Amino acid sequence: xxxxxxxxxxxxxxxxxxxxxxxxxxxxxxxxxxxxxxxxxxxxxxxxxxxxxxxxxxxxxxxxxxxxxxxxxxxxxxxxxxxxxxxxxxxxxxxxxxxxxxxxxxxxxxxxxxxxxxxxxxxxxxxxxxxxxxxxxxxxxxxxxxxxxxxxxxxxxxxxxxxxxxxxxxxxxxxxxxxxxxxxxxxxxxxxxxxxxxxxxxxxxxxxxxxxxxxxxxxxxxxxxxxxxxxxxxxxxxxxxxxxxxxxxxxxxxxxxxxxxxxxxxxxxxxxxxxxxxxxxxxxxxxxxxxxxxxxxxxxxxxxxxxxxxxxxxxxxxxxxxxxxxxxxxxxxxxxxxxxxxxxxxxxxxxxxxxxxxxxxxxxxxxxxxxxxxxxxxxxxx
Amino acid sequence: xxxxxxxxxxxxxxxxxxxxxxxxxxxxxxxxxxxxxxxxxxxxxxxxxxxxxxxxxxxxxxxxxxxxxxxxxxxxxxxxxxxxxxxxxxxxxxxxxxxxxxxxxxxxxxxxxxxxxxxxxxxxxxxxxxxxxxxxxxxxxxxxxxxxxxxxxxxxxxxxxxxxxxxxxxxxxxxxxxxxxxxxxxxxxxxxxxxxxxxxxxxxxxxxxxxxxxxxxxxxxxxxxxxxx
Numbered sequence: 001x002x003x004x005x006x007x008x009x010x011x012x013x014x015x016x017x018x019x020x021x022x023x024x025x026x027x028x029x030x031x032x033x034x035x036x037x038x039x040x041x042x043x044x045x046x047x048x049x050x051x052x053x054x055x056x057x058x059x060x061x062x063x064x065x066x067x068x069x070x071x072x073x074x075x076x077x078x079x080x081x082x083x084x085x086x087x088x089x090x091x092x093x094x095x096x097x098x099x100x101x102x103x104x105x106x107x108x109x110x111x112x113x114x115x116x117x118x119x120x121x122x123x124x125x126x127x128x129x130x131x132x133x134x135x136x137x138x139x140x141x142x143x144x145x146x147x148x149x150x151x152x153x154x155x156x157x158x159x160x161x162x163x164x165x166x167x168x169x170x171x172x173x174x175x176x177x178x179x180x181x182x183x184x185x186x187x188x189x190x191x192x193x194x195x196x197x198x199x200x201x202x203x204x205x206x207x208x209x210x211x212x213x214x215x216x217x218x219x220x221x222x223x224x225x226x227x228x229x230x231x232x233x234x235x236x237x238x239x240x241x242x243x244x245x246x247x248x249x250x251x252x253x254x255x256x257x258x259x260x261x262x263x264x265x266x267x268x269x270x271x272x273x274x275x276x277x278x279x280x281x282x283x284x285x286x287x288x289x290x291x292x293x294x295x296x297x298x299x300x301x302x303x304x305x306x307x308x309x310x311x312x313x314x315x316x317x318x319x320x321x322x323x324x325x326x327x328x329x330x331x332x333x334x335x336x337x338x339x340x341x342x343x344x345x346x347x348x349x350x351x352x353x354x355x356x357x358x359x360x361x362x363x364x365x366x367x368x369x370x371x372x373x374x375x376x377x378x379x380x381x382x
Numbered sequence: 383x384x385x386x387x388x389x390x391x392x393x394x395x396x397x398x399x400x401x402x403x404x405x406x407x408x409x410x411x412x413x414x415x416x417x418x419x420x421x422x423x424x425x426x427x428x429x430x431x432x433x434x435x436x437x438x439x440x441x442x443x444x445x446x447x448x449x450x451x452x453x454x455x456x457x458x459x460x461x462x463x464x465x466x467x468x469x470x471x472x473x474x475x476x477x478x479x480x481x482x483x484x485x486x487x488x489x490x491x492x493x494x495x496x497x498x499x500x501x502x503x504x505x506x507x508x509x510x511x512x513x514x515x516x517x518x519x520x521x522x523x524x525x526x527x528x529x530x531x532x533x534x535x536x537x538x539x540x541x542x543x544x545x546x547x548x549x550x551x552x553x554x555x556x557x558x559x560x561x562x563x564x565x566x567x568x569x570x571x572x573x574x575x576x577x578x579x580x581x582x583x584x585x586x587x588x589x590x591x592x593x594x595x596x597x598x599x600x601x602x603x604x605x606x607x608x609x610x611x
Contacts, residue, residue: 042490104477113455
């Protein structure tokens with residue numbers, strides 16, 4: 001399948017390239033002028049870029065988990081999405097890592113991660129696991145592309161383990177900070193893995209749907225079924241995420257910290273109740289429950305992605321607002337932060353589109369080929 | 383020779399809340415505007431006439447179980463052999479994990495190169511030179527700063543790294559008290575060696591004392607003695 005690079009597509013591509021250029025401008029400016037361009041302060045060290053990185057890194061890990069779990073656990077229905085999911089994970093993670101790098105004050109010293117490691121630090125483990133994980137993803141993708149089934153088989157075990165480890169360690173960076181109630185506790189790490197799968201499913205659904213919509217009049221049955229299947233899985237996970245949020249609220253209610261007030265009825269209440277919970281969890285869950293169609297699944301996925309972004313914003317930024325001695329401060333993001341974030345998203349779309357055009361992302365993987373062979377069916381023509 | 387285990391005491395009944403510790407710290411350690419290694423916590427509570435006011439000088443607690451040391455991915459924050467929690471400017475990558483994990487909010491980040499005052503073209507009076515002119519005539523990027531700080535830490539830190547109180551380790555190294563301690567007009571502060579049974583610090587700590595947020599298990603080593611409450 002090749003995307004039709006005509007008319008609207010070209011305009012779309014031009015817009016994306018302009019957004020990427022704006023993102024690169026923001027990055028260049030940051031390298032020249034430094035972090036004076038960011039809204040982070042002495043009181044709020046981590047800014048929108050960290051929110052963006054967490055959001056994108058979880059999304060990438062989630063897609064990898066879906067792809068690898070389909071292979072490892074034999075979810076045949078999603079197997080044909082494997083190569084697309086792995087490539088998409090790379091297309092999301094690499095711009096995501098670039099976003100993170102912009103928040104490092106001394107990017108030139110990144111090698112200190114290797115020469116001077118601190119094995120007690122979750123951030124070191126996060127760097128190490130994501131480093132290894134990107135390589136594993138590349139290996140898995142190359143194995144899929146070159147149809148090396150043996151390597152693909154083993155790589156999928158490692159990438160699945162890597163994705164879960166990297167995601168929970170990323171949560172661990174926040175989970176260890178005892179004085180920040182919105183961060184602290186082992187549940188944060190587990191929730192990060194859960195939100196990774198949810199965000200991953202949502203992203204994979206959106207990209208798969210639109211890729212096939214662009215290239216054919218009618219959604220192929222296999223794709224339609226896979227998207228519906230993914231949405232069912234997402235609905236279950238959304239319900240679990242609601243449970244997580246309910247218990248987070250209940251436990252915080254009993255301690256009644258200023259952080260609780262912040263999300264319960266304070267400055268971040270609208271973002272939390274409206275954005276993260278209603279828009280991101282409840283409405284999409286109801287949508288999927290009441291109408292099981294691909295179109296509905298895509299709309300629900302878009303809401304889930306926005307909700308998950310709000311959730312990470314509330315967690316990362318909201319978690320820093322309450323100061324050590326109870327005073328509550330505020331944070332405003334800057335245009336440079338947004339340019340870098342939006343540029344990264346545009347980068348993902350362009351990398352993915354190039355992949356669709358050049359790398360045969362809809363190729364059948366081993367399991368599906370075997371299945372087709374058994375049933376003596378003609379391989380999918382999508 | 384056994385290693386030392388430095389700790390600080392601040393006598394809250396002697397402290398008059400003048401902030402001179404915070405001011406002289408800036409002189410000694412060349413910190414930029416808005417960046418304070420030594421600062422204060424101020425609490426006002428109650429309604430007139432039943433009001434209460436509390437002023438507590440606050441700095442890095444040089445915790446024995448320092449969260450910043452555990453959180454730093456590249457060991458730029460470390461415990462030295464004398465129990466101080468120190469920052470290695472040459473290793474720091476500016477990830478701010480230490481800032482996010484410090485329960486006391488005493489670590490600062492250099493968003494820009496400090497002391498840009500010296501490149502300003504405006505003078506404070508028509509009769510005086512501009513900072514940029516002083517910089518040009520003296521041939522020094524920073525015409526006034528304390529070079530002593532350079533003994534074992536960057537005298538002037540730079541863009542992209544964090545910085546914090548080093549408990550004047552350059553002064554402790556030659557058996558001098560930190561500068562804030564020596565310049566306190568009411569002699570409310572003292573740094574001593576907990577490992578030395580003859581050190582005066584044990585006598586000071588025989589009075590009622592507390593540490594900040596000790597319930598977090600950070601084992602802070604700035605002891606507040608003789609609180610009013």
